[in-house]
Amino acid sequence: MKRRDTLKAISLAGFGLAVEPVEAAVPAPPEKKPVIPGGRQPFEAERDAKLKAEKFFTPHELQTVTVLCDIIIPADERSGSASQAGVPAFIEFMMKDQPRNQTPMRGGIRWLDNKCVAMFGKPFVQCTKAQQIQIVDKIAYPEQASKDMTQGVSFFSMMRNFTAAGFFTSQIGIKDLGYVGNTPNDWQGVPDDVLKQYGLSY
Amino acid sequence: MNTFQIKEAPTVYDVAIVGSGAGGGMAAYQLTKAGAKVVLLEAGGYFDPADPKYITQLKWPYESPRRGAGTTRPFGDFDAAWGGWDIEGEPYTAAKGTEFFWFRSRMLGGRTNHWGRISLRFGPDDFKRRSLTGVGEDWPISYEDISPYYDAVDKLVGIFGSKEGIRNEPDGFFLPPPKPRLHELMLKKAATSIGIPVIPSRLSILTKPINKDRGQCFYCAQCGRACQAYADFSSSSVLCIPAMKTGNLSLINHAMVREVLTDPNTGLATGVSYVDTISMQEKTVRAKTVMLAASTCETARLLLNSKSSRFPNGLANSSGVIGKYLNDSTGASRSAFIPALMDRKRYNEDGVGGMHVFTPWWLDNKKLDFPRGYHIEYGGGMGMPGYGFGGGIENLNGRIPGRNGQKKAAGGYGAGLKDDYRRFYGAYIGMAGRGEPVPLESNYCEIDPNNVDKYGIPTLRFNYKWSDYEVKQAKHMQDTFEEIIHALGGIALGSKPGPESNHGYGLEAPGKIIHEVGTVRMGNDPKTSALNKYQQAHDVKNLFVVDAAAFPSQGDKNVTWTILASSWRTSEYLFDQVKKKNL
């Protein structure tokens, strides 16, 4: 294959094309054949579909997660916020995909609500913005947090990590980051101006 | 209805090959090209890297609901391995106080669809470690015996690299290597300044076209997803599919081989029995010669399970050596943050799948307190973000001055944190040592007396512990990593793994580096080896092993290039023996 043809073939190749299953371990009922997206094994496609149909977060929990992840990654002059990038839905999926996350997440939200009720008389999402920041400030800085806040610190670190992963793997986040790869190209080395900037050469 | 009625195909093939990975693919390719009628039995499903049904290459993280997390595939949602450390219904165990991690792929091409493409020849010394050091084992062949096959593999499969003239890192027939990325140039400068060499890596990726059936690398860094342009080496695209085109190959997918069948009178192999994993039917195929390439541990398992009154210890095992001397590469790693790389200019630096430079073993073990060497693999750069991106920033951002020159409290949230992720992107590097262990009789796999898989086939039980040799080598790796990080002006991440860390000095658990070899080793003495120097069973002349089970040791070089070369050599020998009517 000539290089140009390769590139053309690549750009035409199926991205997420829905195709019929290669084989099913158990014959599917004829009326409803599962659709296996390209690149998925049948068991994975079935598992994904099942997980997507389930709900983990209660509306209250989802609201809490949404507020928290937008505090962690808000909109700024360069890009949108975590919730605009679909982070809450990603976190919801990860709870079902890797159930070990469920207790720290659900319990963490409870911990937060309990602290907020003790401090402000209301669960987190019903607090004022200033109150929300007040409690977040107590759990967002691991090295400064007081002894009675360590569980909250763990919870917030988990939220921070999920939020960053979800945001920067979204279309909005990838653009924000300036990642310009994942496309056929011809690598010719580090650009000259960058080499010069670092005092390096080939 | 008797479901245990065994279906027997009437054809007698010239050769039955078990497993379609590096070893089986090469044998299938060579033998079908030479005109033999071959049946290839593969436990997994069909896979073609160019078929949209299977393609994950060039997908974006958001096309995965888990953003590429490794929930169902250990190396992530887009990785081309079907299988992993645990396969449902195919368990394995480890004896108390020992451990082994066993990575298996169940698909056409085996683990070569997603492997790292690091393609290193063993050097002359790697074939005679016992003579040189007094520990371990010599091979029954030398570098000179295998080097013509390395040459041939280089040309058939394609590999890039650079001629360096290092005695124990033999050069090959190389395509041009890609230029180093920015962090790789920095690493090279830093490491070289303290006497550690850094040279272009040697990967089986086509930086130039080599024939009309395969495309050229288009630099997406995703070889691990298998290349739809066939621009890297996968046994599926480069060997098995071309072998099918000869018209001489019958490929049977979903064929889990149970045992090698023998004639009780002659003691010769007559074929194999297998379970069709879809229909669960028991079947057999007949062949004049049987070649095993199910991967190191699986090949040993097959032989140990092929018991008969004539072969009570398992087939080809009069030496009792099968399963023993199992050994995997050592591995230890460290990562660092490079402040000089913060706030980088963005450009596409995906490059090929994997590192563009590496460090071959550069020291003399005679002057060290451990007998074997290691090489260093490097990671880093502005790669495509994936699951886990930005994880653990709270351990780092308190140590780095902000744009205003002031340090701030670690962790945090908001616009400042968001900016940290951007600033730190592309400023991390990773180093991984991959070393040679000393093969020991006490490290072995055996048939587990208590367990079977879902096909009723007895499973493996592992017995593996690192020795002091490997622990000392890992200590040396950790010291070296810190020296390089220091020379780079980097900040080492995490604390330095010490003697108290798991296995000592961050040494990975046995099996984790996925270079297992040695369970059906070759040698000149039938009392201490199962195969002769052509990887032909001492006890059964029409039985061959063409995967790394045959290797007495593994060098500090990843093993696959040697599997390809030796499988080719064995295939040629087999053909020659058939011509001479010895088989």
Ligand SMILES: Cc1cc2nc3c(=O)[nH]c(=O)nc-3n(C[C@H](O)[C@H](O)[C@H](O)COP(=O)(O)OP(=O)(O)OC[C@H]3O[C@@H](n4cnc5c(N)ncnc54)[C@H](O)[C@@H]3O)c2cc1C
């Ligand atoms: C993530 C990763 C990275 C790697 N990177 C490198 C690298 O950079 N360089 C390097 O040299 N090596 C690397 N390796 C190792 C490399 O993949 C293996 O050395 C190589 O694939 C081994 O080839 P093989 O033919 O022995 O077995 P495999 O490739 O494992 O193929 C064996 C095949 O046999 C089939 N099989 C098993 N049992 C049976 C049975 N009973 N009946 C029928 N079929 C059966 C399996 O389904 C499989 O398809 C890497 C491995 C992994 C997992």
